[in-house]
Amino acid sequence: MSQIEIADVAIEYRKPNSDETFAAIRGITLAIEKGSFVTVVGSSGCGKSTLLLAIAGLIPRSRGSIRIDGREVEGPGRDRAMVFQDASLLPWRSVHGNVRFGLELQRWRRDDIDERARRFTELVGLAKFSDYHPHQLSGGMRQRVNIARALAVDPDVLLMDEPFAALDAQTREVMGNELLRIWERDKKTALFVTHAIDEAIFLGDKVVVMAKDPGRIKTIVDIALPRPRTTAMLDSTAFTAYRHRLRDSIAADMQSLELVGGAA
Amino acid sequence: MAVATDYEHRRAPSIGAALDRHYGALVSTAAVFAFLVVWQLAAARGWVNARYTSSPSQVFAAALDIARHDDFLHHAWVSLSEFTLGFAAALGFGLPLGLALGTSRRLRLFIDPPMMALYTAPRLTLLPILIIWLGIGAASKVAVVFLGAVFPIIVNTMAGVREADPRLLQAARAFGAGRLDSMIKVLVPGALPAILLGVRLAIGRGVLSVVVGEMFVSEAGIGHQIMNYGEAMQVGHLMVYAFAISLFGYALTIAVRLLEDRIRSWRPQP
Numbered sequence: 001m002s003q004i005e006i007a008d009v010a011i012e013y014r015k016p017n018s019d020e021t022f023a024a025i026r027g028i029t030l031a032i033e034k035g036s037f038v039t040v041v042g043s044s045g046c047g048k049s050t051l052l053l054a055i056a057g058l059i060p061r062s063r064g065s066i067r068i069d070g071r072e073v074e075g076p077g078r079d080r081a082m083v084f085q086d087a088s089l090l091p092w093r094s095v096h097g098n099v100r101f102g103l104e105l106q107r108w109r110r111d112d113i114d115e116r117a118r119r120f121t122e123l124v125g126l127a128k129f130s131d132y133h134p135h136q137l138s139g140g141m142r143q144r145v146n147i148a149r150a151l152a153v154d155p156d157v158l159l160m161d162e163p164f165a166a167l168d169a170q171t172r173e174v175m176g177n178e179l180l181r182i183w184e185r186d187k188k189t190a191l192f193v194t195h196a197i198d199e200a201i202f203l204g205d206k207v208v209v210m211a212k213d214p215g216r217i218k219t220i221v222d223i224a225l226p227r228p229r230t231t232a233m234l235d236s237t238a239f240t241a242y243r244h245r246l247r248d249s250i251a252a253d254m255q256s257l258e259l260v261g262g263a264a
Numbered sequence: 265m266a267v268a269t270d271y272e273h274r275r276a277p278s279i280g281a282a283l284d285r286h287y288g289a290l291v292s293t294a295a296v297f298a299f300l301v302v303w304q305l306a307a308a309r310g311w312v313n314a315r316y317t318s319s320p321s322q323v324f325a326a327a328l329d330i331a332r333h334d335d336f337l338h339h340a341w342v343s344l345s346e347f348t349l350g351f352a353a354a355l356g357f358g359l360p361l362g363l364a365l366g367t368s369r370r371l372r373l374f375i376d377p378p379m380m381a382l383y384t385a386p387r388l389t390l391l392p393i394l395i396i397w398l399g400i401g402a403a404s405k406v407a408v409v410f411l412g413a414v415f416p417i418i419v420n421t422m423a424g425v426r427e428a429d430p431r432l433l434q435a436a437r438a439f440g441a442g443r444l445d446s447m448i449k450v451l452v453p454g455a456l457p458a459i460l461l462g463v464r465l466a467i468g469r470g471v472l473s474v475v476v477g478e479m480f481v482s483e484a485g486i487g488h489q490i491m492n493y494g495e496a497m498q499v500g501h502l503m504v505y506a507f508a509i510s511l512f513g514y515a516l517t518i519a520v521r522l523l524e525d526r527i528r529s530w531r532p533q534p
Binding site: 090 | 429431432434435436437438439440441445449450453454456527529530
């Protein structure tokens with residue numbers, strides 16, 4: 001049995017002022033093995049973030065089932081933690097205070113909260129900055145805090161919603177390496193949403209390509225690159241082959257859309 | 265302290281820099297002195313009728329007289345206790361209601377129109393009714409302070425809560441926050457600058473309310489004394505009381521300002 005089992009999930013919204021519904025995602029079926037790193041790519045509007053939020057239990061699904069270790073997802077739970085995009089840190093809390101946030105909400109013991117907050121701040125390399133506030137940090141540092149906050153609560157599954165989208169290309173590469181370094185320690189099951197193809201290949205054991213209208217899984221590509229991954233692999237023939245394959249797949253989706261748009 | 269501003273602290277100290285730093289305070293102090301000098305001169309030279317304008321030296325003499333013969337502390341205590349009770353009630357009622365209004369759309373739709381009507385109406389016009397209901401003692405003044413102070417607190421708390429960043433609320437929810445957790449750990453801290461702004465406005469309203477209430481009808485208090493000395497044409501004495509109440513309101517406002525500055529330390533420096 002896979003750790004995450006997603007079966008025929010649809011999320012539909014009612015269009016404003018009408019009885020028609022609009023499907024953000026439809027017919028999503030996906031199994032994710034324990035300890036694997038799965039990335040999800042697709043153009044904007046393909047519902048990749050919607051899928052992630054549904055797994056996090058933050059939005060209800062209209063159809064289908066999402067099971068984690070056999071248990072149906074009914075809402076947010078301690079077995080999952082989420083790394084959000086840039087602006088989700090509490091601006092009035094220090095780095096230390098932000099890493100404590102999840103632990104406090106999950107009612108960890110007071111001693112554990114302090115100890116774990118310190119340990120995970122150190123793990124992401126911010127020990128010297130633990131008294132700083134988010135506005136005093138660079139984008140990359142803020143996302144380290146975001147990662148530390150999620151890991152500190154010791155989740156079974158780590159969900160990441162385009163965590164590096166706001167970073168420049170260099171920082172992004174550094175953060176990708178850093179994320180893998182941390183992930184290699186205990187290999188928690190990871191689901192990482194991005195719109196950057198290279199990032200998806202570099203991080204993932206598996207890349208899920210999504211297409212839109214309605215949001216659906218188009219193809220799943222297994223990435224056979226060895227671990228630990230290194231920056232040198234970015235220029236390898238194998239990596240380039242994956243890049244072409246994924247780019248073609250996503251581009252085909254964009255093109256067909258433009259044709260539909262032109263006809264209408 | 266932000267890394268980017270470190271260089272500012274390395275500047276060598278000099279008299280010029282010290283002047284720079286205290287420039288505002290120096291100018292303000294000089295302005296006050298200049299005003300006092302002109303006021304004293306104008307009264308002494310007969311440019312204005314000192315009977316109506318008094319003068320700094322007369323006000324000083326009146327202050328000594330009040331300290332010796334007037335029961336200043338009693339009047340101050342009456343006003344202070346009326347203000348404190350009314351203001352505490354405004355906080356105790358306004359903060360929870362503001363939080364509730366900020367989070368519940370239904371409650372907002374229900375309460376907003378009548379509240380806005382009350383908010384925009386000059387509440388001191390209710391004073392005669394309050395006196396009929398509550399008498400000329402402290403209770404009517406407590407009520408008028410409450411009415412003056414409660415609206416800025418409600419409205420600003422509500423606005424602060426409504427401006428909460430939905431991304432922060434979602435992050436809290438992802439870590440299992442319930443409604444109460446979100447309220448305590450996200451909504452209230454996020455709304456704190458707005459709440460303090462409301463409190464600062466409410467202090468001004470509350471001080472005004474207690475004085476006007478006492479001037480209207482009362483047995484004691486600073487407003488009561490201002491009215492008495494006004495009727496007796498003792499402008500110097502009147503000014504001592506007026507100055508005392510201004511000082512009180514000013515000191516409280518400054519205290520809240522300092523608190524606001526501390527709370528805002530997490531904000532990007534301008």
